[in-house]
Amino acid sequence: MQEGRPSRTAFGVAKRRATHQLLDQPPLVLDDPIxxxxxxxxxxxxxxxxxxxxAHPFAIAMRAFMVARSRCAEDHLRAAIPSGVKQYVVLGAxxxxxxxxxxxxxxxLRVFEVDHPATQxxxxxxxxxxxxxxPAxxxxxxxxxxxxxxxxxxxDTSFDFQQPTFFSWLGVTPYLTLEAFRATIHAIARMPADSxxxxxxxxxxxxxxxxxRAAFDFIASRVEKVGEPFQLFFTPQEMDSELQSQGFQDIEELATPDINARYFAGRSDGLRLYGGPARLITAWLR
Structure with a gap:
């Protein structure tokens, strides 16, 4: 993100979520009236x-991933509330x-939106x-x-560090340095059990x-042009090692077939992923 300016990729993501509301057939994967x-x-x-x-297949697949990752985070949040989670932190909101x-x-449930001051x-x-x-x-x-x-x-806020908390961290990690990624994961790992x-x-x-690879090259060139280049990559084994070294357990990883099976099975409008470099991870402290 360029200094002093809101994130342009944030607008692109929001536009794809809005497109899902306007153009995709019900039932919506992410029902979002806002x-x-x-x-x-x-x-x-x-x-x-x-x-x-x-309606282009590439646009459909990108939109599908954007709504699936938000739905995934919100599903896990809802499932965690009965176990005592009362805070939701949206990183890079x-x-x-x-x-x-x-x-x-x-x-x-209280929500904390964390982002750059210009974007907020x-x-x-x-x-x-x-x-x-x-809302209050x-x-x-x-x-x-x-x-x-x-x-x-x-x-600097009313956030309670002793309270189990769920974090969503969507659309951020590919743009980080390894040092920044590890710093954030370490901060989350210091939270109580059930976070x-x-x-x-x-x-x-x-x-x-x-x-x-062709799809990745297209996306990478676009985000680089707006000053937000991809720079961080992990193999699944490397990611598992990063998380386990910080004490995370119950690690769920979703690749394209898993995401399609969970969120897009049986749809008649063609909304689905067609493969790609992104994986969805949910990890817990126990």
Missing amino acids: AVPILGPQTEAGILAEREKH GLDTFAYRNPFPENE QWKRELLANAAIPI TLTFVPVDFEKQTLTSGLA GVTFEYTVPVSMLNERE
């Missing part, structure tokens, strides 16, 4: 005017909308323009990771087939 309003009527009109573009459709009362200011402006209220259950946590840590940012995290990571290009 996804369209937060982007405004001009973006909505643009999506509807470009139906053919959004971008235009994530869970906090504005949070079905749980304040005494059951942009989001606040979009929320105001769309007349979307900021939400706390914004502005963190410039070049200058402070996740722990110090949360410490967990869902995130995705990218496998090395050498693990991709020809079609997947």
